[in-house]
Amino acid sequence: xxxxxxxxxxxxVLDPQGKAIEGSLKSLGFGGxxxxxxxxxxxxxxxxxxxxxxxxxxxxxCEKLLANTVIESYRVxxxx
Amino acid sequence: MKSAVxxxxxxxxxxxxxxxxxxxxxxxxxIVWHGETALPKGTDIVLLPGGFSYGDYLRCGAIAxxxxxxxxxxxxxxxxxxxxGICNGFQILVxxxxxxxxxxRNSHLKFVCRAQHLRVERNDTVFTSLYNKGQVIEVAVAHxxxxxxxxxxxxxxxxxxxxxxxxxxxxxxxVGKAGxxxxxNAIAGIYSEKFNVLGMMPHPENLIxxxxxxxxxxxxxxxxxxxxxx
Numbered sequence: 001x002x003x004x005x006x007x008x009x010x011x012x013v014l015d016p017q018g019k020a021i022e023g024s025l026k027s028l029g030f031g032g033x034x035x036x037x038x039x040x041x042x043x044x045x046x047x048x049x050x051x052x053x054x055x056x057x058x059x060x061x062c063e064k065l066l067a068n069t070v071i072e073s074y075r076v077x078x079x080x
Numbered sequence: 081m082k083s084a085v086x087x088x089x090x091x092x093x094x095x096x097x098x099x100x101x102x103x104x105x106x107x108x109x110x111i112v113w114h115g116e117t118a119l120p121k122g123t124d125i126v127l128l129p130g131g132f133s134y135g136d137y138l139r140c141g142a143i144a145x146x147x148x149x150x151x152x153x154x155x156x157x158x159x160x161x162x163x164x165g166i167c168n169g170f171q172i173l174v175x176x177x178x179x180x181x182x183x184x185r186n187s188h189l190k191f192v193c194r195a196q197h198l199r200v201e202r203n204d205t206v207f208t209s210l211y212n213k214g215q216v217i218e219v220a221v222a223h224x225x226x227x228x229x230x231x232x233x234x235x236x237x238x239x240x241x242x243x244x245x246x247x248x249x250x251x252x253x254x255v256g257k258a259g260x261x262x263x264x265n266a267i268a269g270i271y272s273e274k275f276n277v278l279g280m281m282p283h284p285e286n287l288i289x290x291x292x293x294x295x296x297x298x299x300x301x302x303x304x305x306x307x308x309x310x
Binding site: 016017070 | 139181185186189
C-alpha cells in the first residue's frame with residue numbers, strides 16, 4: 001500500500017522560504033501569484049492491506065516524528 | 081561536577097563543550113553516544129552540544145530528539161537534573177518537548193555566524209549565578225535555524241514566569257529589533273519551568289579563553305561548576 005503525507009507550516013506561521021520563492025516567481029514575470037507556502041512530502045510504502053490500520057499508524061507517525069504540530073499541520077493520502 | 085556531553089551523529093561542538101566544562105570544574109566530561117540508554121551514574125549535568133545532528137534532516141534536532149539516550153535525558157530532567165542545550169542542542173530540547181516552542185529558519189534566510197551581544201535576564205539560576213542581572217555579554221552565534229517562536233499563550237507564560245534566560249541586544253543592552261534571526265521578543269535562550277533545563281542558540285563554550293577573543297562564556301560553566309560542587 002502506498003501513502004503520501006503532506007506536511008505544511010500552519011497558516012499562522014511565517015514561511016520565509018515560501019516568501020522568497022514567491023518573490024522569485026514574481027521576478028521571473030509570473031504575475032498572479034498571491035502567495036507561496038513551502039511544505040514537505042513523504043511517500044510511504046506500507047506492508048499489509050488494512051487501510052484503517054494504515055491510517056491510524058500514519059497519524060501516529062505524523063504526531064511522533066514527521067510533523068512538529070506546534071508549527072505544522074499534515075494531511076494523509078492513501079492510494080487504495 | 082559530573083557532566084555528560086551527548087554525541088549525536090553530526091554533532092561537532094562536543095569537544096568545545098567538554099573543554100569548557102573541564103576548564104570550569106577540573107573534571108573530565110563523559111562523552112555519551114546517542115544510542116546509549118542510560119547516563120553515567122551520578123551525572124549532575126547533561127550537555128547537548130551544537131552541530132548538525134542527523135544532517136538537520138527532517139527538522140533540526142527532530143531525529144536526535146527521538147534517539148534512545150533522550151529517554152534517559154528526559155528522566156534526568158524530570159528528577160530535577162541539569163540539562164544545557166546549545167544551538168543544535170536547543171533545537172533538540174524543543175523537539176523533545178523538554179522546552180516549549182520551536183526554532184524556525186532565520187527570518188532573513190541566511191546562516192548567521194558572528195559575535196553577538198546578549199543580555200543576561202536574571203542571575204538567580206544555577207546557570208547564571210556568576211553574571212550580574214542585566215549584564216551584557218558577547219558570545220558567538222552560528223546558526224541557520226535560530227528564529228524562536230512560541231504561541232501567544234506559551235510566550236506569555238515564559239515572560240510572566242521570567243523564563244527568558246538571554247535576549248539578543250546591542251552593546252548597550254538595548255534589545256531593539258535587530259536580533260540575528262528574527263526571534264520573537266529577541267529570545268536567545270529559555271529555561272524550563274523548574275529552571276533546571278536551559279536551551280540557548282549562542283555558543284558560550286566558544287568564548288572561555290582570551291586567546292580566542294573573549295571569556296564572556298566562561299561564567300556560565302563556572303556557575304554550573306560552583307553549584308554542583310556545593
